[in-house]
Amino acid sequence: MAKPLFRGVCASTVTPFDRRGELDLSLLPAHIDWILGEGADAISPLGSSGEFPVLECDDRKRVLEAALAANNGRVPVVAGTHHYSTKLTIELSKHAERAGADALLIVPPYYMAPTPSQTMDHYRRIAESVSIPIVLYHNIPLTYVNLNADHLCRLFEEKAIGGVKMSNPEPDRICQLLQRTNGELFVYAGLDTVAFEGLCHGAHGWISGIPSMVPRAAKVLYEAIAVKGDLAAARRQWQQLAPLMRIQFSSYLAVGEGTHWFSVMKAVLNMVGPPVGDPQPPVLPLQPEFRPAIAAILRKLGYAVNES
Secondary structure, three states: OOOOOOOEEEEOOOOOEOOOOOEOHHHHHHHHHHHHHOOOOEEOOOOHHHOHHHOOHHHHHHHHHHHHHHHOOOOOEEEEOOOOOHHHHHHHHHHHHHHOOOEEEEOOOOOOOOOHHHHHHHHHHHHHHOOOOEEEEEOHHHHOOOOOHHHHHHHHHOOOOOEEEEOOOOHHHHHHHHHHOOOOOEEEEOOHHHHHHHHHHOOOEEEEHHHHHOHHHHHHHHHHHHHOOOHHHHHHHHHHHHHHHHHHOHHHHHOOOOOOHHHHHHHHHHHHOOOOOOOOOOOOOOOHHHHHHHHHHHHHOOOOOOOO
């Protein structure tokens, strides 16, 4: 793995669509410029926020190429190359490396829920085909694959992965990996609900909803904890960010009705940055009744809000 992984705040870029639901890559450069202007340390196209499940492989390649061109080498790019198929994941991963991505973000194979040993072989085969680092996207609710610390440390020792995006509501999952590997395995807080605790444990960075919606505000929290060690300042910043996290994950945390996290994300981006369009069905635009509360949170964070 020739390239080092990033430290800091990583924004998951969204995939813009027009009103007919067609890709509108003309909107992507302004979106990425805005994110980088907010101070993001890295970007990750085609993660969950990039709506990769609604795209065929050729369109995923087009989106990644457009994101790399818009970034133009300014920050590291962690490309989402996940697919259920090992063969197609390898194809997308090779394409990402050729196109200039710095690292890969890969969720375990979904729907068929392979066993841990089968999943580990999936990552080993991908790692054999590329030379850039792989960040394993640990996301049990959406894959039903639960690799424990032993599994993940073994993959790291074998050099099949270089990092883990831990999207798990248990902060100790982050703590275990950092302690077991003496911080050599790059571990990222992958869920906003555990970002504060994960960063306090020493996570190398943060890849989730808040860094993707309000990167500048997310970076204030990251730097307070990871750079300055100022816990009091971090608590004050988290008090401003936590209400956004709670609205964003209201449905996810309740396992029921509420806002969908991605409906919130695209709504926020349209409110504070260049337009990025709406989510693709079955995920729908944010319900209007939630917009005033979100707008108030954004203003407290110092953002000018477009409520149209």
